[in-house]
Amino acid sequence: MRLALRITLAAGLALGLAAPSFAAEGSYTRRPEKEVHFGFESPFGTYDRAALQRGFQVYKEVCAACHSLKRIAFRNLMDEGGPGFSQAQARALAAAVQVPAGPNEQGETHNEDGEPLTRPGILADYFPAPFANEQAARTANAGALPPDLSLMTKSRRHGHHYVYSLLTGYGEKPPADYHLAEGKHFNPWFEGWAIGMPAPLSNNGVTYADGTPATIEQQAHDVATFLAWAAEPKMEERKRMGFAVLIFLAAFAAILFLAYRKVWADAH
C-alpha cells in the first residue's frame, strides 16, 4: 500500500496538482553536452571498427569493474555492423570469463570447497555482471547503483554525447555555494552535478594495441562509440536498408507521378 500511496502522490505531482516548484533543483540541471564529432551520426555514417574495438577494451578494462552490459553476448562481438572481432577472437574473449554452471550430471551445484560451479564462457553467453545482485553493487559503490550500460546512449538525451561529456567532465572545482554530498564526485554534466562514480578514466589508463594514444578524450570517444553500438547494434543494417528503400520509393513516386499526370491530363 505504501507503494500505491507513493505512486498516487507522484502522479499528483506530475499533474501539477501538488504544485511544488523544483526551481531549487533546476539550477543544477546537467550542462548541454560537449560538441564532439561522431562519424556514425550522419545518414550514411557507420561505426568505426577500430574505435569499437578500442571502446570494447575500455569497457572491459575500466567500466566492467562496476557496470554490467547484460544485453550483449560474446557472439555479438563478431556480428556484422559491430566491432568486427573474428570468431576465434570472440571465442577467446568468452573463454576468458567464468559463468555460472551447474547443476552438473551428479546434480551438484557447488564444488568441494562450497563454491558455486562455473565454466568458461562460450559465444552464446551474455557479458557477465560484475556484481551478483543490486545489494552487492550498492554495497561496493557507497550506496550508488552503477546502471547497466546496454541502452545508456538511448536512455539519455543526446546519448553518446552525454557519455563523452560525462566521462571527460571531471576535475572542475564546485562553485563556492555548491554543497557536494559526502562520497559524491563533482561533474556538472550529470543531473544534479553530484555523481557516485569517481573519474573512471585516466591518461594511458589503458594501452591500445593499435598504438592510438590513450588520452581521456580518446578513451571517452571510443567507449561512447562502443556503447552507441551496444544500444543500437543494427544501425548499419538499418541505414543501408533505408537507403535502398528511399531509392525504390523515389523511383516508384516518379512513375506514379507520371501516371497521375497522364490520367488527369484530360480531366481539367
Add this chain to the structure above:
Amino acid sequence: MSGPSTYDPKSGFAKWLDQRLPLPRLMHDTMVTFPTPRNLNFWYTFGGILTFCLAVQIVTGIVLAMHYVANAELAFASVEKIMRDVNYGWLIRYVHANGASMFFLAVYIHMFRGIYYGSYKAPREVIWILGVLIYLLMTATAFFGYVLPWGQMSFWGATVITNLFSAIPVIGPGIATWLWGDFAVGDPTLNRFFSLHYLLPFIIAGVVGLHIWALHVPGNNNPLGIDVKSPQDTVPFHPYYTVKDAFYLVLFIIFFACFVFFEPEFFNAPENNIPADPLVTPAHIVPEWYLLPFYAMLRSVPDKLLGVLVMGAAIISLAVLPWTDTSRVRSCRFRPTMKWFFWFFVAACLILGYCGAQPVDATLFGIPLVWVARLATLYYFAFIYPIMFFVGLFETPKPLPASIAQSVLGEKPAAAE
C-alpha cells in the same frame, strides 16, 4: 452504394457469385466507378493514407505480438530481444512505433481538413461522429501500446492516466483499482493493456468500415463545399483517385521511412529506454506528442476532476460541431471570417501541444505557460461553441460557384486555386 450499380459480371463464375454474395459488385461500386468530385485536392488523400496506416499497424503489431511477452518482469527484455535477435525485428518495431506517430499526424491533418471544408456538416454528420469515435479509439489504443514496452515513461504514463479515474468522486478510487487489477500499475495492468491493445485495432477497423460506408451514401465533400449537381462534377474513383491517392501515399511513405530508417527514436522519450521502476519517478512525465494538447488542458485546470472533465469534453465536443456550426456554407474558402478563426484554432492546438511538453512551472518570455495553456484551452472551446454558432449567423459568405464543373473547367478557375 448510392445510385444504381453499374457492375456487369462478365464470366460465368462472376455471374454465379453475384447472385449469391455480390462482393465484387460492392468493390466495383465503391472503389472503381464511385462518382467522386473532380476537384478533391491533396488534403483529401489522407483518408487513404490513414487506411494504409491502420493496415501497417495491424500487420506489424501481429508480428510483434508473436515475440512480445506481456509480463512485467519480461516485457522490456522481450522488446530488446525483438530489437537485437529477431530477424528484422528492429524494422518491424520501428515501423510500428513510428507508425503510431504517422497515424496521428495523418489523422490530425484529416480532421483539420474536415473542419476547414465543413465536411462534418449535413448530410455528413454521421461520417464525422464515426470519425470522432475512431479518433477516441485511436488515443486509447496508442496509450495502451505505449505502456507495453514497460519502460519508465510507459509505467509512469500509465500511472498518471489511470490515476485520472480516481478523480471521480466516491467510486473513483475503486475504478482505478479495478482498472489496475492491483493496488498500483503492475503486472495485471500490463496484461490487460496488452489484451486491449490487441483488441481495439480490430474495433477501429470495424468503425472505419462504417465510416467509409457512411461516406459512400452522400459521397465526398469537396474543397468548394458545394453539392455534386451533375455527372460533369465527378470523375470515377478509379483510375482518377486511385492514382492520385497512390502518388501521395508513396510521398507519405517516404516521409515515414525517413524516420524509421534514419531517426527511429525521434518520437520516443529517452526515459522509455530505461526499464520501468516503480520506485524512481522521472523528473517530467510526458505523454507521446499526439496527446500533449489534451495533457496541457488537463494541467491548466487547477482542479483534478475538472481537469479530467475538460480533457474529456475537448474530444467529445468535436462530435457536436455539426450542430454548433450554424453556417449554411460548408467550405472556409467562402467564409472570410471563419477562415481566420479556423487558423487560430489550429494555432491553439499547436500551442497546447507545446505547453503540454514543457514542465508545469515553465515560462516563455516571462509568461507562465500554464496561463498560455489556459487561454488556448478557452479558445479551443470558444471555437467549437460560440464562434461556430455566432460567426455562422453573422458572417456574409462569398458567392459560391454554380457548380464544381464550372469552377474547375470553366473560364474563371479562380475559385479552384
